[in-house]
Amino acid sequence: MQAGAGCFSIPFDVPxxxxxxxxxxxxxxxxxxxxxxxxxxFRPPYDAPPHAPVLFIKPRNTxxxxxxxxxxxxxxxxxxxGASLGLVIGRTACRVSESRALDYVAGYLIVADVSIPxxxxxxxxxxxxxxxGYCPLGPAVTARAAVANPxxxxxxxxxxxxLMQTASTADLIRPAARLLADxxxxxxxxxxxxxxxxxxxxxPRVSSGGIVTIEIDGLGSLRNPFMEAPA
Amino acid sequence: xxxxxxxxxxxxHDATPAPLPQSQxxxxxxxxxxxxxxxxxxxxxxxxxxxxFEPGTVIALGLNYADHAKELAFKAQDEPLVFLKGPxxxxxHRGVTRRPSGVKFMHYECELAVVIGRTAKQVARSQxxxxxxxxxxxxxxxxxxxxxxxxRPNLRAKNRDxxxxxxxxxxxxxxxxxPANLGLRTFVNxxxxxxxxxxxxxSDIPHLIEYLSAFMTLLxxxxxxxxxxxxxxxxxPGDVVACEIDGLGRLVNTIxxxxxxxx
Numbered sequence: 288m289q290a291g292a293g294c295f296s297i298p299f300d301v302p303x304x305x306x307x308x309x310x311x312x313x314x315x316x317x318x319x320x321x322x323x324x325x326x327x328x329f330r331p332p333y334d335a336p337p338h339a340p341v342l343f344i345k346p347r348n349t350x351x352x353x354x355x356x357x358x359x360x361x362x363x364x365x366x367x368x369g370a371s372l373g374l375v376i377g378r379t380a381c382r383v384s385e386s387r388a389l390d391y392v393a394g395y396l397i398v399a400d401v402s403i404p405x406x407x408x409x410x411x412x413x414x415x416x417x418x419x420g421y422c423p424l425g426p427a428v429t430a431r432a433a434v435a436n437p438x439x440x441x442x443x444x445x446x447x448x449x450l451m452q453t454a455s456t457a458d459l460i461r462p463a464a465r466l467l468a469d470x471x472x473x474x475x476x477x478x479x480x481x482x483x484x485x486x487x488x489x490x491p492r493v494s495s496g497g498i499v500t501i502e503i504d505g506l507g508s509l510r511n512p513f514m515e516a517p518a
Numbered sequence: 519x520x521x522x523x524x525x526x527x528x529x530x531h532d533a534t535p536a537p538l539p540q541s542q543x544x545x546x547x548x549x550x551x552x553x554x555x556x557x558x559x560x561x562x563x564x565x566x567x568x569x570x571f572e573p574g575t576v577i578a579l580g581l582n583y584a585d586h587a588k589e590l591a592f593k594a595q596d597e598p599l600v601f602l603k604g605p606x607x608x609x610x611h612r613g614v615t616r617r618p619s620g621v622k623f624m625h626y627e628c629e630l631a632v633v634i635g636r637t638a639k640q641v642a643r644s645q646x647x648x649x650x651x652x653x654x655x656x657x658x659x660x661x662x663x664x665x666x667x668x669x670r671p672n673l674r675a676k677n678r679d680x681x682x683x684x685x686x687x688x689x690x691x692x693x694x695x696x697p698a699n700l701g702l703r704t705f706v707n708x709x710x711x712x713x714x715x716x717x718x719x720x721s722d723i724p725h726l727i728e729y730l731s732a733f734m735t736l737l738x739x740x741x742x743x744x745x746x747x748x749x750x751x752x753x754x755p756g757d758v759v760a761c762e763i764d765g766l767g768r769l770v771n772t773i774x775x776x777x778x779x780x781x
Contacts, residue, residue: 309604314669333667341666342673344602346575348735360733381679410670413600414733419639473678475606 297352297425303377303393304428307479310345312371312400313466314408316485318458323488324408332409340461340469341408345400349422353509357401357420358516365494366513369400369486370444370501372437372456374463375428376482381475388464391476394428395437397501397509398483404492423511424481434505438462444491445500454487461485520687520767522552522611524565531555533565535687550686550767562686567611570654570688571633574739576603577730578629578658580671582720582745598721598729601670603658603743607677611686614774615659616679617755619781623662624753626771627746628704628761630697630716631656631684632723638736646727649736652690653697655769656743657683657704657761660750682743683761683771693765697723700764702747706757714747716763 297306315321315337321328328336351357359366377393401421405411434440437456444452456462461469463484467476476482493499495515502508522533536551536559550562580599609615617624635651659681664674694700697716704712721729726742753759755775762768 307605309606311604311673335667337668338666339664339672339674341668342677343669344604344673344677346577346602346734348575348737408669409667410599412597413602414597417602418733419735473674474604475679477606480604480606 297427299427303478304375304430305479306375306481307477308347308350309477309479310350310398310422310424310481310483311470312343312345312398312483313461313485314341314343316340316460316466317454317487318460319454320486320488321460332407340466342470343400343416345422346417348419349417351420351423351511353423353426353511355420355423355511357423357511357513359495359513360403360418360516361518363403365404365492367402367404367490367492368444368499369402369490370442370452370454371398371400371483371486372440372442372503373398373424373481373483374467376476376478376480377431378478379475380467380471383467383471385464385468388467389431389437391467392431392463393478394430395434395506396424396428396481397426397503397506398481399423399499399501399509399511400483400486423509425509426507429506440504442487443502445502446491446493446497451491452487456484458487459484519690519693522570522685522687523568524552525568526554526560526565530568562612567613567685569608569610569684570686572739573605573608573684573741574737576605576608576682576741576743578603578676578743579721579726579745583714583718583747584720585714585718585748595720598726600730601676603677603682606679607682609680609683609771611683612770613680613683614772614778615681615683616779617753617773617775618661619776621661621663625660625662625750626704626753626759626761627658627660627750628702628712628763629656629658629743629746630700630702630763632697632742632744633688634736634740635691635738637738638727638731641727641731643724643728646724647691649727650691650723651738652688653694653766654684654688655761655763655766657759657769657771658743658746683769685769687767689766703762704749705760706751706753711751712747712749714749716744718747719744
């Protein structure tokens with residue numbers, strides 16, 4: 288994996304489980320996340336619910352391991368943490384069919400999409416999501432064969448040990464195979480690329496001093512402290 | 519110094535413009551013969567041109583020229599309109615980009631690409647250009663039919679396979695006297711369709727590096743596509759699109775229909 292701004296590595300760092308450094312994710316792909324917006328999806332500036340997958344990119348400076356500290360910038364009191372199942376691509380995936388899509392997956396990991404909270408999703412600034420260290424992922428890549436059904440995994444998010452959110456991959460608008468089929472219709476995914484399937488809403492918030500732990504059945508847990516950046 | 523990365527005869531090579539015979543002017547715009555690092559001289563059409571450096575994070579600007587923003591009826595902006603692109607979208611010189619059947623408006627965007635050469639974290643404007651390794655031409659296609667109102671510009675419109683063309687040359691920063699005064703031109707099938715000058719950027723290069731490096735560490739190989747001026751027009755299968763920037767060369771790309779891609 289390409290070195291990020293921080294020192295980043297995760298266990299199981301061998302092909303086909305080695306990450307390329309490219310991390311994509313879907314937003315508003317969990318029914319609860321879209322439900323938070325209610326009827327606003329029909330009004331300006333959106334005018335209609337999303338048609339194609341709503342995708343974001345986490346650049347290499349954002350990638351971080353379990354345990355790394357996430358910095359809260361001055362002037363911001365809380366960050367949002369979108370807890371998601373991530374697919375690790377095992378072989379070049381271009382125009383894959385839904386029925387064969389999971390054949391292209393090498394394994395799974397936990398992805399935390401950290402953001403500065405923002406209420407407008409029309410054209411939000413990348414400075415909300417692309418800050419250094421704002422994409423902890425891991426703790427390791429779990430091989431595909433070890434996960435019986437990626438569409439029935441519980442995702443639990445804890446703040447300082449207290450359960451804040453429970454979600455399931457069973458409630459995704461586009462489950463793993465469908466999302467892979469729709470995404471690879473226009474953008475090829477390469478071995479080691481990560482595709483996060485989408486977090487539930489509303490996203491838990493964390494302030495300075497908090498420790499967020501995300502657990503997914505069979506994948507272990509991702510644990511990251513959050514700290515106010517020095518002025 | 520101008521450098522290319524090309525595939526030729528079973529390997530990937532670094533290459534430079536081939537020395538010209540004494541009788542020819544070095545300014546000949548069509549001149550693209552290459553000299554590989556091993557000494558061989560090859561013709562432009564005999565190699566596969568790759569992006570001329572290994573790109574890291576690809577950062578792009580929307581509406582960074584006042585005239586183009588006006589063309590698309592945009593209001594004044596609070597901060598630069600930045601979006602990100604993935605590695606799968608990159609393509610080299612003389613490549614082929616697919617136009618999906620049934621779309622109404624697919625257009626090129628000729629842009630100055632700024633390649634970072636030194637790690638940049640919280641860099642002040644006055645120090646910004648010292649973090650630039652060099653420049654190249656980018657042609658950043660958009661399929662406007664796919665634009666939706668969620669997290670614009672959405673990836674289906676702006677991050678398509680083969681939709682971000684870079685090259686032909688990587689030109690060292692030391693060889694670009696003033697990146698804030700470079701003419702840009704796009705030709706479609708030889709007809710001039712777009713002209714502009716980098717002096718008309720809303721956020722200039724030092725400002726973009728200062729703005730970005732305030733929240734994200736820029737690393738060597740990261741590249742900033744600095745936006746396009748007005749003059750974007752629809753392109754169709756078979757069209758040859760050539761983007762020129764003063765001193766950086768001429769980046770050529772051909773549009774192809776679905777059938778070429780087995781669709």
